[in-house]
Amino acid sequence: xxxxxxxxxxxxxxxxxxxxxxxxxxxxxxxxxxxxxxxxxxxxxxxxxxxxxxxxxxxxxxxxxxxxxxxxxxxxxxxxxxxxxxxxxxxxxxxxxxxxxxxxxxxxxxxxxxxxxxxxxxxxxxxxxxxxxxxxxxxxxxxxxxxxxxxxxxxxxxxxxxxxxxxxxxxxxxxxxxxxxxxxxxxxxxxxxxxxxxxxxxxxxxxxxxxxxxxxxxxxxxxxxxxxxxxxxxxxxxxxxxxxxxxxxxxxxxxxxxxxx
Amino acid sequence: xxxxxxxxxxxxxxxxxxxxxxxxxxxxxxxxxxxxxxxxxxxxxxxxxxxxxxxxxxxxxxxxxxxxxxxxxxxxxxxxxxxxxxxxxxxxxxxxx
Numbered sequence: 001x002x003x004x005x006x007x008x009x010x011x012x013x014x015x016x017x018x019x020x021x022x023x024x025x026x027x028x029x030x031x032x033x034x035x036x037x038x039x040x041x042x043x044x045x046x047x048x049x050x051x052x053x054x055x056x057x058x059x060x061x062x063x064x065x066x067x068x069x070x071x072x073x074x075x076x077x078x079x080x081x082x083x084x085x086x087x088x089x090x091x092x093x094x095x096x097x098x099x100x101x102x103x104x105x106x107x108x109x110x111x112x113x114x115x116x117x118x119x120x121x122x123x124x125x126x127x128x129x130x131x132x133x134x135x136x137x138x139x140x141x142x143x144x145x146x147x148x149x150x151x152x153x154x155x156x157x158x159x160x161x162x163x164x165x166x167x168x169x170x171x172x173x174x175x176x177x178x179x180x181x182x183x184x185x186x187x188x189x190x191x192x193x194x195x196x197x198x199x200x201x202x203x204x205x206x207x208x209x210x211x212x213x214x215x216x217x218x219x220x221x222x223x224x225x226x227x228x229x230x231x232x233x234x235x236x237x238x239x240x241x242x243x244x245x246x247x248x249x250x251x252x253x254x255x256x257x258x259x260x261x
Numbered sequence: 262x263x264x265x266x267x268x269x270x271x272x273x274x275x276x277x278x279x280x281x282x283x284x285x286x287x288x289x290x291x292x293x294x295x296x297x298x299x300x301x302x303x304x305x306x307x308x309x310x311x312x313x314x315x316x317x318x319x320x321x322x323x324x325x326x327x328x329x330x331x332x333x334x335x336x337x338x339x340x341x342x343x344x345x346x347x348x349x350x351x352x353x354x355x356x357x358x
Contacts, residue, residue: 110290111309111356118310146291150306179295179302 002125004133005256006152008184010168012139014158015189017045018227019249020136022237026246026253027132028083029238035074035088035130037120039148040138041102044092049235050077052091059093061102064113070123081238088128102144110143118151132256140168141176149176153261155184156218156252161191166212173215185218187252193222218255221248287341289356304333308343313355 007020017040024036037060038046047053055075062068074088081087093099105113124130135152137145149155155177159165169186177184188209196202209217227236227245237246287293289309294302307322308314316331323330334354337343343354 107288107290107293110292111288114289114291115309115312143291146295150291150294176295179299180306181303 001261002121002131002133003154003256003259003261004121004135004152006135006137006145006148006155007158008137008145008149008155009139009158009165010172011165012043014139014160014165015221016139016158017049017136018236019156019158019187019189020134021046021049022235022246022249023253023256024087024089024134025081025083025235025237026250027134027257028078028081028085028087030253030257031084032132032257033086033088033128033130034132034134035090035124035128037090037133037135038092039117039135039144041092041144042099042138042142044094046089046136047091047094050075050089050091052077052089056091059098060090061093061098063090064116066112066116070120071127074124074128081235086129088124088130105143110147113143114147114150117147120151141172146176149182150180152182154256154259155182156187157184157215158187158189160189161195161209170212173213177215184215185255186213186215187218188220190223191220196220196222219248219252221245287357289342293342301333301337304330305337305342308334308337308354309356313353315351315353 007016007023009016020036024034027034036046038044039060041061047056052075055077058068058072060073063070063073070090073090075091076086076088078087121133124133135148137148139145157169157172159169173184176182186209191205195205205220206217209220222244224243224245226243236243237249240246289305294306294309297305303323304319307319311318316327316334319330319334320327334343335345338345338354342357344357346353346355
């Protein structure tokens, strides 16, 4: 049964796109047939991460407008990355005009877009043999991200330990996830290493985070300078399979693979 | 009156008449779904996904009683989010778009 997982956050800069692209790479390396979708129409980044300007002939925007089929939008990058399973990516149009166009869409369009997003995972399964869909979203509560959250089986909410982020996530859970009865996991990213150098530090950190959210904590990923310095145009998890960042995301990927719906 | 006068009058009149599609119905986009009372939200979300549904189909999806879903669907009709039609012995609810 195909699963759809969205990667969401309350604010930008939490590392959502880095996490979604690398989790996708790990799942595909594990033999899963994965489709990654860029729903961040305001700041699309996957086209750059995957260096796919020459490959993308159509956009998720066109699909939601009813002007392209899914097979025309999804780019097969399996051979480029040499993964055991299939790796498809659907990109958002990075042109300024496209971003303005999305911002102008009316409620009737948004309702039809919601319906299309809700049926995407089955369509991807039927037409491309996909068994996992990862959706990268815009941060916060806006049409494109809410459409994806409502359509997903589970969401991973990426947060830093910044108070603004944590409070934003709490509000978002209350105002969006609870009303729609949607499941979520919390993933803390860019945690400062001094917080969990000792056993006591680690226990306190997990306890503090768990006390803020009733949603389960799926991972705490420390801030790594070498990750910040690495080229954004590569898939870190494929190039650095022994790095702790990759280990952490492998654990997350394992949890997602064994998720029962 | 001359044809030219009638033609320009008609064009001006058309600008102030709203298109039929936009007239009188509410859309079930996610922000509208969020603003609905809690008990109607699940029903409305699934109705939007399926497009045209019976109370039975919604009840199968929500695991609530058919009579309960029928009540919710009729409430959504009264609020302008769904329309209701008979097809033989079936009562079908569909999104107003």
